[in-house]
Structure formats: C-alpha cells, structure tokens
Amino acid sequence: xxxxxxxxxxxxxxxxxxxxxxxxxxxxxxxxxxxxxxxxxxxxxxxxxxxxxxxxxxxxxxxxxxxxxxxxxxxxxxxxxxxxxxxxxxxxxxxxxxxxxxxxxxxxxxx
Amino acid sequence: xxxxxxxxxxxxxxxxxxxxxxxxxxxxxxxxxxxxxxxxxxxxxxxxxxxxxxxxxxxxxxxxxxxxxxxxxxxxxxxxxxxxxxxxxxxxxxxxxxxxxxxxxxxxxxx
Amino acid sequence: xxxxxxxxxxxxxxxxxxxxxxxxxxxxxxxxxxxxxxxxxxxxxxxxxxxxxxxxxxxxxxxxxxxxxxxxxxxxxxxxxxxxxxxxxxxxxxxxxxxxxxxxxxxxxxx
Amino acid sequence: xxxxxxxxxxxxxxxxxxxxxxxxxxxxxxxxxxxxxxxxxxxxxxxxxxxxxxxxxxxxxxxxxxxxxxxxxxxxxxxxxxxxxxxxxxxxxxxxxxxxxxxxxxxxxxx
Numbered sequence: 147x148x149x150x151x152x153x154x155x156x157x158x159x160x161x162x163x164x165x166x167x168x169x170x171x172x173x174x175x176x177x178x179x180x181x182x183x184x185x186x187x188x189x190x191x192x193x194x195x196x197x198x199x200x201x202x203x204x205x206x207x208x209x210x211x212x213x214x215x216x217x218x219x220x221x222x223x224x225x226x227x228x229x230x231x232x233x234x235x236x237x238x239x240x241x242x243x244x245x246x247x248x249x250x251x252x253x254x255x256x257x
Numbered sequence: 258x259x260x261x262x263x264x265x266x267x268x269x270x271x272x273x274x275x276x277x278x279x280x281x282x283x284x285x286x287x288x289x290x291x292x293x294x295x296x297x298x299x300x301x302x303x304x305x306x307x308x309x310x311x312x313x314x315x316x317x318x319x320x321x322x323x324x325x326x327x328x329x330x331x332x333x334x335x336x337x338x339x340x341x342x343x344x345x346x347x348x349x350x351x352x353x354x355x356x357x358x359x360x361x362x363x364x365x366x367x368x
Numbered sequence: 369x370x371x372x373x374x375x376x377x378x379x380x381x382x383x384x385x386x387x388x389x390x391x392x393x394x395x396x397x398x399x400x401x402x403x404x405x406x407x408x409x410x411x412x413x414x415x416x417x418x419x420x421x422x423x424x425x426x427x428x429x430x431x432x433x434x435x436x437x438x439x440x441x442x443x444x445x446x447x448x449x450x451x452x453x454x455x456x457x458x459x460x461x462x463x464x465x466x467x468x469x470x471x472x473x474x475x476x477x478x479x
Numbered sequence: 480x481x482x483x484x485x486x487x488x489x490x491x492x493x494x495x496x497x498x499x500x501x502x503x504x505x506x507x508x509x510x511x512x513x514x515x516x517x518x519x520x521x522x523x524x525x526x527x528x529x530x531x532x533x534x535x536x537x538x539x540x541x542x543x544x545x546x547x548x549x550x551x552x553x554x555x556x557x558x559x560x561x562x563x564x565x566x567x568x569x570x571x572x573x574x575x576x577x578x579x580x581x582x583x584x585x586x587x588x589x590x
Contacts (some may be wrong), residue, residue, distance in 0.1 A: 149396040162384050169429045173526065174371040177519050184517060186320075186510050193506065194321035200422075201312035201327075207391045209297075210305035212334055216312075219326040226323075260507040273495050280540045284415065285482040288408050295406060297399050304395065311533075318502045320510075408542075416543035423534035423549075431519075432527035434559075437552040438534075445545055 150207070157217065157250040158203045164224060164247035165199035167240045168192045175236060188230045192240075195227040199247060206254070218255035224248035261318070268328065268361040269314045275335060275358035276310035278351045279303045286347060299341045303351075306338040310358060317365070329366035335359035372429070379439065379472040380425045386446060386469035387421035389462045390414045397458060410452045414462075417449040421469060428476070440477035446470035483540070490550065490583040491536045497557060497580035498532035500573045501525045508569060521563045525573075528560040532580060539587070551588035557581035 150158065172192035176183035183189075202220040205213040228244035231237035261269065283303035287294035294300075313331040316324040339355035342348035372380065394414035398405035405411075424442040427435040450466035453459035483491065505525035509516035516522075535553040538546040561577035564570035 150392055158388065162388070166380065166384070166425075166429060169426070170372055173430045173523065177517070177522060180517070184510070184513070189510060190319055190321050190506060193319050194316055194323055197312055197315045197319070198327065201308055203388075204308045204391070205305055207388060208301055208304050208308070208395045210301050212305060212330070212337075215330040215333065216309065216327075219323070219330065222326065223323055261503055269499065273499070277491065277495070277536075277540060280537070281483055284412065284541045288406070288411060291406070295399070295402070300399060301395065314499075315502070318499060319506045412541055412543050415541050416538055416545060419534055419537045419541070420549065423530055426530045427527055430523055430526050430530070432523050434527060434552070434556055437555065438531065438549075441545070441548040441552065444548065448545075 154206050154213075154254065157254045158206050160243075160247040160250040161199040161203040161206075161220065164243045165196050165203070167243040168196040168199065168227060171237065171240045172196070179236075183234055188234070191223070191227050191230050195223045195244065198223050202251060214255045214257060217251040221248045221251040221255060224251065265317050265324075265365065268365045269317050271354075271358040271361040272310040272314040272317075272331065275354045276307050276314070278354040279307040279310065279338060282348065282351045283307070290347075294345055299345070302334070302338050302341050306334045306355065309334050313362060325366045325368060328362040332359045332362040332366060335362065376428050376435075376476065379476045380428050382465075382469040382472040383421040383425035383428075383442065386465045387418050387425070389465040390418040390421065390449060393459065393462045394418070401458075405456055410456070413445070413449050413452050417445045417466065420445045424473060436477045436479060439473040443470045443473040443477060446473065487539050487546075487587065490587045491539050493576075493580040493583040494532040494536035494539075494553065497576045498529050498536070500576040501529040501532065501560060504570065504573045505529070512569075516567055521567070524556070524560050524563050528556045528577065531556050535584060547588045547590060550584040554581045554584040554588060557584065 172189060176189060176192065198216065198220045202216040205216045224244040224247045228241040231241035231244065283300060287300060287303065309331045313324065313327040316327045335355040335358045339352040342352035342355065394411060398411060398414065420442045424438040427438045446466040446469045450463040453463035453466065505522060509522060509525065531549065531553045535549040538549045557577040557580045561574040564574035564577065
C-alpha cells in the first residue's frame with residue numbers, strides 16, 4: 147500500500163534523483179575537476195538545487211498542502227542549474243536530471 | 258571572522274530557532290499530548306514549518322542568490338503555523354518563534 | 369557518467385527508498401490511523417529512521433570516507449524500525465524497505 | 480515551556496552552531512579562497528561535518544533514544560574537521576566551533 151498519489155510519487159522520485167545528481171556531481175566531479183566547475187556561482191547553484199530538491203520531496207512526503215510553493219522554487223533552481231551544467235564538460239546527465247525534475251515540479255506547482 | 262552579512266545571520270538564527278521549536282514541540286509536546294495536538298492538519302504544519310525553516314537557513318548559508326524564494330515560503334508557513342499554535346495549549350512559545358522567524362524572512366525576501 | 373561506485377550507489381538508493389517509506393508512512397498512514405500507530409516510541413523510531421537514512425545517503429554522495437559510521441547507525445535504526453513495523457497493520461512494505469536498507473548499510477559499514 | 484532537557488538543549492545548540500560554521504565557511508570562505516581551502520579532503524570534511532551536526536541535532540529534537548550514536552559520530556567528524564581547519568588561514572573560529580560541538584557530543588554519547 148502506497149498512500150502517496152502516483153503523480154506526486156513520481157515528482158518525489160525526480161526530486162530525489164536530481165538531489166543525488168547535483169550533490170554527487172558537485173562533490174565528486176566538480177570538486178575534482180576544478181576550474182570552471184568550481185566557479186562559485188556554478189558550485190553554489192548545484193548545492194542550492196540539491197537542497198531545494200531534498201526539501202520539496204520532504205514536503206510532499208509530509209503531505210503538506212503547501213508543497214506547491216517548494217515545488218515552484220525547485221523548478222526555478224533546476225532550470226538555472228541545467229543551464230549552468232550545459233556550459234560545462236561531463237555534466238549532461240546532471241542537466242537532464244535537472245530538466246526532468248523541473249518539469250515534474252512545474253506540474254505539481256500548477257496543482 | 259563571519260562572512261555572512263549581519264541581517265542574514267540573524268535571519269538564519271531565527272530560522273534555526275523556529276526549526277528547533279516546531280520539531281521539538283511536535284515530537285515531544287504534541288505527540289505526548291495527543292487530541293487536537295495530533296490533529297493531522299496541525300501536526301503536518303509543524304513538520305512542514307520545521308523543514309522549510311531548515312532549508313531556508315541552508316540556502317542562506319550556501320550564499321545562494323535565490324534564498325529570497327525559500328525565505329518567502331518560510332514566512333508563509335510560519336504565519337500559518339503560528340495561528341495553528343495559537344489555538345492549542347502550551348504552544349505560545351512556539352507561536353512566538355514562528356512569528357519572529359516570519360518577520361525576519363519577510364525582510365530577507367523583500368531584499 | 370556516474371562517479372559513485374555501483375555498490376555505494378545501490379546503498380544510496382536503498383537509503384532514499386527507506387527514507388521515503390518511513391517519512392511517508394509516518395505522516396500519512398500512522399498519523400491518520402492513530403492508536404498504536406501513533407504510540408510515541410513507534411512514531412519517533414519512524415522519524416529517526418527517516419533522518420538517519422537521509423543523512424547516510426548524504427555522506428555517501430559527499431564522498432566522505434566516514435560514511436561507514438552513519439551506515440552502521442542507519443542499519444541499527446532500520447532493524448529496530450522493521451521490528452516496530454512488524455507489530456502494526458499495513459506496515460509490511462515499510463518493514464521490508466527497512467530490512468533492505470539495513471542489509472545494504474551493513475555491507476557498506478563492513479567496508 | 481521547553482520539553483528538551485537542558486544538557487541536551489545545549490548540545491543541540493552546539494551542533495547547530497557548528498553546522499552553520501562548517502557550511503557557511505565552506506561555501507563562502509573556502510570556495511572563494513581556493514587553493515588548500517578547496518582541497519577535496521578538507522572540503523568534504525567540512526560538508527560531512529555540517530551534515531552530521533544537522534542530523535545529530537535532529538535526532539535529539541525528535542527525542543530518539545538512539546541519539547547517542549549520531550552524537551558519537553558527530554564528535555569524531557568534528558575532531559577531524561577541527562584539525563583540518565587548524566592547518567588553514569582564517570578558520571580558527573570554525574575549528575573552535577567544531578571542538579565545542581565535539582565536547583558536547585562526547586558528553587551526550589556517554590549518556
């Protein structure tokens with residue numbers, strides 16, 4: 147038995163995948179590569195995206211009726227993070243995870 | 258040396274105080290008291306408020322320029338949570354922590 | 369490209385699945401069912417298990433060499449939570465998620 | 480009314496101060512300074528220390544009887560992080576926050 151509605155469940159999963167991708171890539175790929183990968187604007191965006199993904203998933207799991215707010219923020223950060231990843235080597239998968247999460251969160255935020 | 262600007266530092270502290278109050282009171286006072294304290298709408302609001310306070314503090318610490326979004330959400334949840342606490346016994350301190358956090362977050366969100 | 373080693377990746381996924389199950393079931397099933405589902409010992413265990421799963425996944429994603437410590441704690445909490453779920457209606461899936469996570473974390477903690 | 484016992488309350492506060500110091504310094508001071516401040520071993524330790532501080536505070540707030548485990552881990556990471564900070568410019572306050580947190584967590588872990 148799964149008490150979370152199916153579209154919300156799939157949004158939670160995209161959020162947690164994007165969280166994994168952003169945090170894992172920032173702390174492994176970017177931190178090791180250095181150069182533009184460690185440029186503060188990019189690196190902070192990766193970490194902020196990871197945290198808002200984590201928090202959005204959390205509010206959905208809690209069953210909070212206010213999850214639309216965090217999903218809307220999450221979509222904004224994910225779109226920015228995807229663009230920032232586009233400009234760097236080896237970050238295509240992370241950009242793709244951000245775009246899938248943004249799409250799922252935009253649907254959730256639209257209610 | 259503290260690299261976080263003073264008004265942001267004080268907002269981070271209000272967020273972490275409100276996080277502590279909401280999570281601690283939910284899991285100790287409300288869970289033990291039962292009855293209206295465990296009414297799902299109230300309890301979920303306490304937990305959602307704790308999480309958004311935690312995430313807002315996190316984005317400010319990261320130095321993310323998007324912290325205004327999470328601060329704005331945080332203020333909304335804190336105002337709702339304060340009202341929900343007003344209706345219950347023994348939750349005045351929690352309501353006060355929510356209101357102080359809401360005020361600090363509203364100032365941050367306004368830039 | 370995925371810079372996380374495969375056995376660690378699968379442990380991260382079990383941790384995040386168990387986090388979802390414990391938090392989602394606590395805040396939806398247990399909170400609505402009440403009675404023994406809201407007994408403080410059980411409910412706190414669900415929430416503590418959710419948090420340690422979240423933190424263990426985080427340390428693995430960070431690439432911290434100390435992730436074995438949080439994985440060991442996570443395994444202990446997951447075993448306790450599985451037993452607590454066994455005693456209650458409708459919690460078999462959550463107990464199973466806890467046991468899969470415990471196993472994965474025990475392997476990680478053993479190095 | 481504060482339902483958290485006083486010694487635990489002070490440990491929660493040290494954990495949240497150390498979390499703020501490690502995350503804030505990593506993402507502002509270290510990320511901007513570069514060089515040895517961004518050496519992966521140091522930077523990962525800062526981020527892992529921040530997360531275990533956050534999780535230890537959380538388990539204490541939840542009232543989990545297993546908080547001694549996360550406090551013990553937290554003390555280990557804080558001691559390592561303090562030593563890593565000692566070797567770098569401008570990190571004395573962070574090292575001090577780590578040592579105060581380690582001490583508080585060691586007392587908590589000892590029961």
